[in-house]
Amino acid sequence: MRALLRFEGVALRRGGRLLFGGLNLALEPGGALQVVGPNGSGKSSLIRLAAGLLRQERGHIERSELALADDALALDRELPLERALAFWGGHPTGPMEALGIGHLATVPVRLLSSGQAKRATLARVGASRAPLWLLDEPLNALDADGADRLARLVEQHRAAGGAVLAASHQPLGGNWSTLELGR
Numbered sequence: 001m002r003a004l005l006r007f008e009g010v011a012l013r014r015g016g017r018l019l020f021g022g023l024n025l026a027l028e029p030g031g032a033l034q035v036v037g038p039n040g041s042g043k044s045s046l047i048r049l050a051a052g053l054l055r056q057e058r059g060h061i062e063r064s065e066l067a068l069a070d071d072a073l074a075l076d077r078e079l080p081l082e083r084a085l086a087f088w089g090g091h092p093t094g095p096m097e098a099l100g101i102g103h104l105a106t107v108p109v110r111l112l113s114s115g116q117a118k119r120a121t122l123a124r125v126g127a128s129r130a131p132l133w134l135l136d137e138p139l140n141a142l143d144a145d146g147a148d149r150l151a152r153l154v155e156q157h158r159a160a161g162g163a164v165l166a167a168s169h170q171p172l173g174g175n176w177s178t179l180e181l182g183r
């Protein structure tokens with residue numbers, strides 16, 4: 001099966017420190033991998049590397065079309081939420097409902113609470129057609145309902161042949177493989 005994300009012998013150095021060397025991983029359709037490890041171990045860096053926002057020192061990376069959710073909202077703060085999400089294309093209504101923010105469609109993005117904004121970021125990813133989702137600390141600012149909704153969205157995405165790589169300190173709902181980074 002063709003992997004949606006593949007690392008072969010990948011090494012990454014940041015700030016002069018080797019975060020990992022010789023990392024291999026393959027995420028196939030339906031796959032979900034959670035990156036865990038202490039603060040500073042390189043979880044966010046791994047997500048950014050997978051996204052193509054950082055360059056590896058060694059090794060080879062293959063990635064399919066992807067959508068990234070991190071701390072950047074990436075939505076026009078002045079637009080109503082649904083229009084801001086529609087800027088990215090796709091169909092935001094379903095993911096907005098799935099994340100419990102359908103009732104906020106006409107509310108300007110700048111007025112969202114931090115948990116609502118996190119749900120909006122995740123709805124942006126959910127509305128994309130990208131088969132590969134990259135989620136950096138997706139549970140930050142989410143309440144228990146938000147976490148449950150995210151778990152269901154991830155399950156649907158996997159069932160439809162998508163794959164997810166997430167960095168998180170907290171357990172993510174559902175069945176994930178784990179990759180542990182050292183200090």
Ligand SMILES: Nc1ncnc2c1ncn2[C@@H]1O[C@H](COP(=O)(O)OP(=O)(O)OP(=O)(O)O)[C@@H](O)[C@H]1O
Nearest residue numbers: 014015017019037038039040041042043044045046
């Ligand atoms: N822009 C940068 N330039 C140099 N070094 C950086 C940069 N950003 C991060 N680093 C370093 O890379 C290492 C890994 O950082 P990263 O943010 O990937 O860790 P993390 O596992 O996600 O941490 P946390 O759990 O605190 O979010 C840290 O030692 C950090 O100081």
